[in-house]
Amino acid sequence: MAKTVMDLRRGPKYVLPGSAACPGCGAQIALKWVLKILEGRAIFVIPACCTSVIQGPYPKSAFKFPVYNMAFAAAASTASGMARALRAMGEEDIHVVAWAGDGGTYDIGLQALSGAAERNEDMIYICYDNEAYMNTGIQRSGATPPKAWTKTTPTGKAEMKKNMALIVAAHGVPYVATASIGYPADFLKKLKKAKQMRGFRYIQIFAPCPTGWNFPVDKTVEIAKLAVDTYVWPLFEVEHGKLKITVKPRRRPLKDYVSLQKRFRHLTDADIEELERTFLSRWEALERLEAQGTIFL
Ligand SMILES: Cc1ncc(C[n+]2csc(CCOP(=O)(O)OP(=O)(O)O)c2C)c(N)n1
Ligand SMILES: [Mg+2]
Numbered sequence: 001m002a003k004t005v006m007d008l009r010r011g012p013k014y015v016l017p018g019s020a021a022c023p024g025c026g027a028q029i030a031l032k033w034v035l036k037i038l039e040g041r042a043i044f045v046i047p048a049c050c051t052s053v054i055q056g057p058y059p060k061s062a063f064k065f066p067v068y069n070m071a072f073a074a075a076a077s078t079a080s081g082m083a084r085a086l087r088a089m090g091e092e093d094i095h096v097v098a099w100a101g102d103g104g105t106y107d108i109g110l111q112a113l114s115g116a117a118e119r120n121e122d123m124i125y126i127c128y129d130n131e132a133y134m135n136t137g138i139q140r141s142g143a144t145p146p147k148a149w150t151k152t153t154p155t156g157k158a159e160m161k162k163n164m165a166l167i168v169a170a171h172g173v174p175y176v177a178t179a180s181i182g183y184p185a186d187f188l189k190k191l192k193k194a195k196q197m198r199g200f201r202y203i204q205i206f207a208p209c210p211t212g213w214n215f216p217v218d219k220t221v222e223i224a225k226l227a228v229d230t231y232v233w234p235l236f237e238v239e240h241g242k243l244k245i246t247v248k249p250r251r252r253p254l255k256d257y258v259s260l261q262k263r264f265r266h267l268t269d270a271d272i273e274e275l276e277r278t279f280l281s282r283w284e285a286l287e288r289l290e291a292q293g294t295i296f297l
Contacts, residue, residue, distance in 0.1 A: 020053055025054070026207035026224060029220065043096055046099050046100070052069050073112060083122045102141050103143075106162050126202075127205070129164075130207045144157045146160055146278060156266060174198070177193075177203050179205045180224045182227065214262030215261045229249045232254070234249075245290050
């Protein structure tokens with residue numbers, strides 16, 4: 001099993017070259033790592049999203065692992081049934097992974113996700129968050145940040161981004177974590193921890209999208225790093241109800257992050273300041289939760 005970030009380059013490939021992903025796709029980078037850490041011993045349930053397109057059609061699929069494609073709303077309920085069937089057959093060490101986009105998690109799959117979390121189903125639910133419905137051409141979702149352009153928010157989204165990781169944590173599940181492909185060591189640690197646990201585990205990974213956010217394709221990882229360092233995407237975990245911030249941001253101005261992406265190009269300096277205050281107040285709320293010790297139990 002990969003012990004360090006460099007190890008990830010070695011060993012078998014589960015996501016083969018020549019997939020249908022856009023160049024610079026953050027979701028595909030995250031997916032490759034997840035498969036490496038799980039050593040391919042996983043069955044993926046994938047609802048309608050970019051990943052089901054990246055996969056490509058059988059028999060020329062780029063994915064060398066079992067995938068069960070499912071209706072948009074049903075990833076967590078399908079994975080629940082699959083996990084129970086495997087355990088009933090005595091298969092204890094095959095992971096069931098629900099792998100869904102933000103639309104399939106924050107919005108349309110939330111009911112199934114909530115049910116599976118409440119029943120503590122034995123699965124790893126991974127949401128790759130590219131902050132919009134990308135596969136259907138960039139429509140806003142509950143994960144789209146305030147002020148961001150999408151095709152359905154042409155002057156910028158007016159509402160907040162849902163605090164999804166905390167919504168899942170409020171179910172009292174064994175493990176919840178946020179992660180970023182810009183902080184691979186932190187991501188690996190969290191994946192390995194989730195791998196060793198049983199019950200409902202939720203990981204929400206920040207997946208920059210060059211196509212939807214409109215930035216150069218070689219900037220994906222840099223943007224993922226900047227999101228953490230500008231307080232846009234806090235890295236934390238909630239283990240058995242105890243919240244811990246796992247990476248301290250390097251305190252970069254929000255301007256460094258938004259100026260790289262054309263989805264924010266209409267923002268004035270005052271808009272950026274307002275947005276910065278919003279992200280900082282969310283960060284401070286997290287710090288308070290960390291200081292409080294056990295939360296939600
Ligand atoms: C019930 C239903 N409504 C709408 C669609 C159309 N649809 C397919 S993929 C998709 C977008 C998925 O967005 P997200 O979950 O964020 O994944 P991404 O495409 O961004 O990877 C939509 C709206 C569908 N397949 N089923
Ligand atoms: Mg999406």
